[in-house]
Amino acid sequence: xxxxxxxxxxxxxxxxxxxxxxxxxxxxxxxxxxxxxxxxxxxxxxxxxxxxxxxxxxxxxxxxxxxxxxxxxxxxxxxxxxxxxxxxxxxxxxxxxxxxxxxxxxxxxxxxxxxxxxxxxxxxxxxxxxxxxxxxxxxxxxxxxxxxxxxxxxxxxxxxxxxxxxxxxxxxxxxxxxxxxxxxxxxxxxxxxxxxxxxxx
Amino acid sequence: xxxxxxxxxxxxxxxxxxxxxxxxxxxxxxxxxxxxxxxxxxxxxxxxxxxxxxxxxxxxxxxxxxxxxxxxxxxxxxxxxxxxxxxxxxxxxxxxxxxxxxxxxxxxxxxxxxxxxxxxxxxxxxxxxxxxxxxxxxxxxxxxxxxxxxxxxxxxxxxxxxxxxxxxxxxxxxxxxxxxxxxxxxxxxxxxxxxxxxxxxxxxxxxxxxxxxxxxxxxxxxxxxxxxxxxxxxxxxxxxxxxxxxxxxxxxxx
Numbered sequence: 001x002x003x004x005x006x007x008x009x010x011x012x013x014x015x016x017x018x019x020x021x022x023x024x025x026x027x028x029x030x031x032x033x034x035x036x037x038x039x040x041x042x043x044x045x046x047x048x049x050x051x052x053x054x055x056x057x058x059x060x061x062x063x064x065x066x067x068x069x070x071x072x073x074x075x076x077x078x079x080x081x082x083x084x085x086x087x088x089x090x091x092x093x094x095x096x097x098x099x100x101x102x103x104x105x106x107x108x109x110x111x112x113x114x115x116x117x118x119x120x121x122x123x124x125x126x127x128x129x130x131x132x133x134x135x136x137x138x139x140x141x142x143x144x145x146x147x148x149x150x151x152x153x154x155x156x157x158x159x160x161x162x163x164x165x166x167x168x169x170x171x172x173x174x175x176x177x178x179x180x181x182x183x184x185x186x187x188x189x190x191x192x193x194x195x196x197x198x199x200x201x
Numbered sequence: 202x203x204x205x206x207x208x209x210x211x212x213x214x215x216x217x218x219x220x221x222x223x224x225x226x227x228x229x230x231x232x233x234x235x236x237x238x239x240x241x242x243x244x245x246x247x248x249x250x251x252x253x254x255x256x257x258x259x260x261x262x263x264x265x266x267x268x269x270x271x272x273x274x275x276x277x278x279x280x281x282x283x284x285x286x287x288x289x290x291x292x293x294x295x296x297x298x299x300x301x302x303x304x305x306x307x308x309x310x311x312x313x314x315x316x317x318x319x320x321x322x323x324x325x326x327x328x329x330x331x332x333x334x335x336x337x338x339x340x341x342x343x344x345x346x347x348x349x350x351x352x353x354x355x356x357x358x359x360x361x362x363x364x365x366x367x368x369x370x371x372x373x374x375x376x377x378x379x380x381x382x383x384x385x386x387x388x389x390x391x392x393x394x395x396x397x398x399x400x401x402x403x404x405x406x407x408x409x410x411x412x413x414x415x416x417x418x419x420x421x422x423x424x425x426x427x428x429x430x431x432x433x434x435x436x437x438x439x440x441x442x443x444x445x446x447x448x449x450x451x452x453x454x455x
Contacts, residue, residue: 013275015272111203116207135281174303179279
């Protein structure tokens with residue numbers, strides 16, 4: 001059974017996320033600080049403010065662990081703010097720098113009603129048509145790593161991908177079966193599937 | 202309104218008492234409708250976009266049981282859900298959000314101590330805060346804001362109150378038209394549309410739904426989401442039936 005690490009950014013409960021990943025037959029470990037052992041995949045949850053999450057993970061020493069994991073091509077999935085932190089900055093907390101793995105910053109959505117709350121279709125070159133649940137006031141408007149988009153007043157990145165890293169602006173753990181498929185696909189990037197079958201549901 | 206891919210939502214409401222989903226036939230009798238988790242999963246399969254559990258938190262004596270139920274729901278449901286009813290202090294709100302609820306619905310407490318809206322939004326974000334506003338079209342056609350489950354009229358001006366709620370940081374307003382509740386004559390689409398136009402947050406229409414046509418009326422006039430209970434619990438309609446109807450009428454839904 002593939003082992004998945006959820007990084008506890010101390011910004012919200014992780015019940016739904018854990019349950020969603022366990023439904024996919026992964027073994028889940030939640031950690032508040034970097035563990036000794038390696039995992040088959042890593043998930044950054046999507047709760048909390050940009051600045052709070054950056055501060056919490058920095059204090060716990062996660063950035064070096066995550067960089068090492070990236071260099072080892074371990075599949076990673078960042079959800080919502082858990083994706084935004086890998087960019088350079090966010091309008092949500094202007095004085096706090098992001099991890100800067102990707103160029104660009106999260107900006108406030110240009111729409112009269114905020115936050116964006118609800119289901120929207122995403123357009124993607126690599127994923128089949130999917131309707132997923134968004135909860136956000138900020139988004140990455142454009143990135144060269146973009147693999148899916150949606151529109152709320154303007155087009156923004158619904159997902160980004162580079163190598164084994166996948167970031168999603170929506171909440172796959174709240175997006176019913178469509179979300180589970182995306183979690184499975186993202187956490188299985190470059191994992192050798194021979195010998196162990198990863199089944200949905 | 203600018204371009205948006207956001208789709209109108211159908212929300213199913215479940216009343217919970219002592220760990221069971223119940224239906225009030227009148228004030229004294231509550232009919233047992235079943236296990237909350239089984240029903241929640243059934244509604245997710247039917248295509249419900251969100252669920253609301255009301256009164257799950259009402260009784261203080263059963264607090265640990267209620268919190269455990271919320272966690273069980275979070276672990277067994279892959280769509281968002283709101284809990285509400287009887288949340289009095291920020292500590293109550295925190296307890297239920299930490300237990301796994303995606304959002305809390307505040308009603309009486311929001312009216313009596315509105316700072317809880319600001320405090321919850323600040324601590325957890327506006328997306329966690331749904332303020333439920335129970336409004337009644339009075340005999341003189343004025344709009345009364347009610348608390349205590351619709352039993353007590355307040356002196357709140359309805360339009361001022363909905364604006365204040367948005368300003369204080371609510372993410373959504375659940376607008377229940379008491380004068381429509383139980384009539385089966387459809388949502389108060391006009392009032393919902395008016396509030397939805399004026400506010401910078403989403404408005405959920407509630408009260409009066411009995412057929413798929415009522416959802417079409419509300420959505421086509423500007424409701425961001427519609428909530429219903431009875432017509433789904435009775436088995437008269439499945440959520441999917443309503444969505445098929447809306448699709449046939451040219452509305453995009455999930």
